[in-house]
Amino acid sequence: MALRPLSFVRRALEAMVRGPFMTAVAVGTIFVATFVTGLFAASLSGAERLLGAWAGDVQIAVYLAPGADLGAAARAAEALAGGREVEVVTPSEALRRLKASLGPEAAALEGVGAEVLPASVEVRAPGISLQEARALAGKLAAVPGARDVDFGNAWLEKVELLLSRLRWAGLVLFAALALGTAVLVSNTLRLGVFARRDEIEIMKLVGATDAYVEAPFLIEGVLQGLAGSGLAVVALYALHAILAPRLVSAVGLAAPLLRAQVLPPALVLGLLGGGAALGLVASALAVGRYLRKP
Amino acid sequence: MASEALVQLFHVYKQYAGEGPALTDVTLQVGKGEFVFLTGPSGAGKSTLLKLIFAAEPATSGQLLVFGRNVAKIKASQVPALRRAIGVIFQDFKLLPHRTVFENVAFPLEVRGLGPRDVSRKVNAMLRSVGLELKAARFPLSLSGGEQQRVAVARALVGDPALLLADEPTGNLDPDRTLEVMDLIEGAAARGTTVVVATHDRSLLERHQRRVIALEAGRVASDGDAFRRISGS
Numbered sequence: 061m062a063l064r065p066l067s068f069v070r071r072a073l074e075a076m077v078r079g080p081f082m083t084a085v086a087v088g089t090i091f092v093a094t095f096v097t098g099l100f101a102a103s104l105s106g107a108e109r110l111l112g113a114w115a116g117d118v119q120i121a122v123y124l125a126p127g128a129d130l131g132a133a134a135r136a137a138e139a140l141a142g143g144r145e146v147e148v149v150t151p152s153e154a155l156r157r158l159k160a161s162l163g164p165e166a167a168a169l170e171g172v173g174a175e176v177l178p179a180s181v182e183v184r185a186p187g188i189s190l191q192e193a194r195a196l197a198g199k200l201a202a203v204p205g206a207r208d209v210d211f212g213n214a215w216l217e218k219v220e221l222l223l224s225r226l227r228w229a230g231l232v233l234f235a236a237l238a239l240g241t242a243v244l245v246s247n248t249l250r251l252g253v254f255a256r257r258d259e260i261e262i263m264k265l266v267g268a269t270d271a272y273v274e275a276p277f278l279i280e281g282v283l284q285g286l287a288g289s290g291l292a293v294v295a296l297y298a299l300h301a302i303l304a305p306r307l308v309s310a311v312g313l314a315a316p317l318l319r320a321q322v323l324p325p326a327l328v329l330g331l332l333g334g335g336a337a338l339g340l341v342a343s344a345l346a347v348g349r350y351l352r353k354p
Numbered sequence: 355m356a357s358e359a360l361v362q363l364f365h366v367y368k369q370y371a372g373e374g375p376a377l378t379d380v381t382l383q384v385g386k387g388e389f390v391f392l393t394g395p396s397g398a399g400k401s402t403l404l405k406l407i408f409a410a411e412p413a414t415s416g417q418l419l420v421f422g423r424n425v426a427k428i429k430a431s432q433v434p435a436l437r438r439a440i441g442v443i444f445q446d447f448k449l450l451p452h453r454t455v456f457e458n459v460a461f462p463l464e465v466r467g468l469g470p471r472d473v474s475r476k477v478n479a480m481l482r483s484v485g486l487e488l489k490a491a492r493f494p495l496s497l498s499g500g501e502q503q504r505v506a507v508a509r510a511l512v513g514d515p516a517l518l519l520a521d522e523p524t525g526n527l528d529p530d531r532t533l534e535v536m537d538l539i540e541g542a543a544a545r546g547t548t549v550v551v552a553t554h555d556r557s558l559l560e561r562h563q564r565r566v567i568a569l570e571a572g573r574v575a576s577d578g579d580a581f582r583r584i585s586g587s
Contacts, residue, residue: 261448
């Protein structure tokens with residue numbers, strides 16, 4: 061038996077037009093699932109983008125033991141840091157910076173001598189990732205006289221750990237949403253299939269194969285999935301256009317949350333593909349039980 | 355009876371779940387090219403027997419051969435091919451309400467994978483033969499009962515089936531429409547199609563002197579050459 065894809069698509073579209081309520085419910089359900097998943101993924105993507113930008117301003121301080129040779133430490137740090145900008149901070153410079161940072165409260169440091177603060181060598185590494193900063197800090201521990209190395213971004217590590225956990229949570233959330241939506245959409249589509257059970261019966265009675273009966277339903281599921289996920293992508297774009305500039309100005313973020321970074325093409329394609337797959341699976345589940353009848 | 359059997363039933367039983375037997379020990383044959391009336395009161399098992407022949411229901415026990423194939427043991431994947439060789443006229447028409455007359459009649463041909471040109475040629479010819487060529491674009495529910503029945507007949511015959519099963523094909527029709535529909539079925543029989551018509555309309559049996567199989571309470575009560583033999587009239 062020849063299968064005619066275009067006639068199946070036509071039949072699927074006709075069925076969607078004939079049952080606008082069922083179509084709207086199925087599209088709406090897939091929309092919600094893909095929108096929530098997309099929102100979560102885009103938030104993670106944006107947070108990673110910001111984390112990368114903040115980590116890029118990293119400054120690593122190598123604190124030296126009392127009496128260490130500052131010149132030798134600076135040369136060693138330059139060699140280890142691969143030509144990055146290195147600055148020697150003497151105890152008196154450290155005290156000056158501390159007083160400057162305290163402002164009016166600096167009076168509390170009256171009588172405190174510079175010798176209480178350790179000398180240090182600071183390495184500036186703009187544009188490197190958190191992982192690279194961590195690796196460089198490890199290397200700088202070999203500076204002669206180094207007592208402690210601090211790249212000052214410990215909080216970033218915590219955020220990174222949080223994001224890593226959120227990534228896993230996102231996967232679990234997506235799996236749960238996908239399963240729940242498949243069941244929900246399948247039940248919705250089942251109502252549509254039930255409404256057309258007479259048509260299915262007649263098709264089978266005049267000799268239609270299961271594939272012939274099933275194909276338009278599957279195409280319908282895919283089209284509904286694409287429509288739902290397409291709407292979700294449009295909604296995510298709109299949300300980004302509204303929220304991103306306000307977030308940047310309100311929080312004073314250095315990094316702009318560009319759409320291509322927050323909603324990269326891979327994520328958009330993933331959402332569209334996921335929506336289509338969801339519609340397909342739900343439709344196959346819905347129509348399957350009617351095809352098992354004689 | 356013609357020598358070559360197209361439909362053969364051997365000790366067929368059918369019982370629906372939770373109900374009494376619908377068919378009991380039915381043994382009969384329908385030869386190739388034969389025209390057979392299946393008659394009996396409501397609930398005698400006429401519709402059930404037709405359903406068994408086109409595999410809409412499985413037999414509870416017994417052997418049922420259609421075109422020489424044992425329908426009782428046929429695989430689900432082989433049922434569509436069997437049904438494409440059989441034209442069925444249903445008592446309730448079973449037309450697709452959201453498809454036009456043309457599309458309803460074209461459906462069995464599309465299912466067989468015929469190209470649009472062949473489908474169009476065959477459907478138009480069939481609609482002319484049932485007098486519905488001017489209503490091809492109408493939807494079934496906008497037609498009268500007689501016209502809907504003629505669409506159902508056209509759909510059953512458009513694929514030139516080897517076997518035509520008709521379940522009370524004139525049950526909802528007035529006398530004039532009944533004549534029209536029976537003429538169409540007789541025409542198919544004249545072209546060599548084997549015909550089994552289930553009816554409880556005695557006037558049909560009197561008008562068309564054909565072999566009559568009478569069912570009563572699921573059993574074959576009589577099997578004769580023409581109506582007068584079982585009625586005694």
